[in-house]
Amino acid sequence: MRKPFTLSLKFTFTLLVFFAIAGCDAIAPASPTPDVLATVVAQTLTAMPNSEPAISSTPISATFTPIPLTFTPIPVSITATSTPPxxxxxxxxxxxxxxxxxxxxxxxxxxxxxxxxxxxxxxxxxxxxxxxxxxxxxxxxxxxxxxxxxxxxxxxxxxxxxxxTDVLTITGQILDVNGNPVNGIGFAAVQGDKRDDAVTDEAGMFYIFLPAKFTGAWTVSFVSVSCPSTTMDANCNCLNDTCGKPDPEIVTGMLPMSAPLSFIWK
CATH class of the missing domain: 2.30.30.40 (SH3 Domains)
Known part of the structure; x- marks a missing residue:
């Protein structure tokens, strides 16, 4: 009668061991083996998209199309000026x-x-x-x-x-005793501290230009003879060693003038 109890005890012990092992499996799952990990990583890498563009080994033929250059002349207008070369x-x-x-x-x-x-x-x-x-x-x-x-x-x-324009003018003429004009004779016009000079031209005329505000009396006097004068020789000496002078040598005129001053070279 003792043998059945022994078998029953063994069977019970076996069941207890089985449930203990099963309970441990439910709490801590078994770690995957290295072979399983390698398989999972490989599958994951295969499924990920590649962010780099694919490089084709097929050569690309470059085509150069020349762009025609078109020259459009731009007209240039040249404005003539009054200034000569x-x-x-x-x-x-x-x-x-x-x-x-x-x-x-x-x-x-x-x-x-x-x-x-x-x-x-x-x-x-x-x-x-x-x-x-x-x-x-x-x-x-x-x-x-x-x-x-x-x-x-x-x-x-x-x-x-x-x-x-906008000037006052003192004019005068000097002639020799034969009525010929005498050039190169210098005259000065003076009013107070104001002075200007002029020399007679080929017609025996001189012109002294003054600002329009300088009206009134001006003194005009003989002051010089220049070398190109008809009263001088080629060496700038007085003709015949006789140096003449105008008559009168000094005169007072009023500005504005009504007529040129008159002088005789003697």
Missing amino acids: IGGTNFFFTNAENVNLRVNPGRLFQVSRVLAKGTRLQVLGKAPGGQWLNVVNDEGVVGWVGKDFLEGRPNERNLIVVNP
Whole structure:
């Protein structure tokens, strides 16, 4: 009667061991083996998309299509100016420093520019008497300079006469006893501390230009004889060693004048 109990006890023990093992499996799952991990990683990498673009081994043939160049000429309009080429006969250069370019032909007029030596000027014409030249500089400023301040004087006979405006003019003429004009005779016009000078031209005429505000009495007097005068010889000596003088030597005139002053060379 003791053998059945022994078998029953063994069977019960076996069941207990089985349920104990089963309970342990439910709490802690078994770790995958290395072979299983490798398989899972491989499958995951295969399923992930590749972010890099695929590189094709097929060569790409480059095609160059030349672009035709089209030249469209742009018309250029050239505006003619009144300034002739630099080699023109009316271009001259100042021969001294600080040459005054004045608004009118006379030393009592306003200075618009002070010109350096070698300044290029285009001569437009001359004032009556030929002592002052109407010029324009490279800035386009028009004014007047004394002819003695230009290197290589222009041929006065080829210049047009430009009559200044807004001026008072003292004029006079000197003739010899035979009625021939006498050139190269210098006269000065003075009023107080104001003075300007002029020299007679080939017609024996002199012109002194003054600002319009300088009215009233002016004293005009004989002051010099220049070498080119008809009263001088080639060596700049008085003809026949006799130096003449105008009559009268001094005169007072009122501005504005109604007629030129008259002198006789004796």
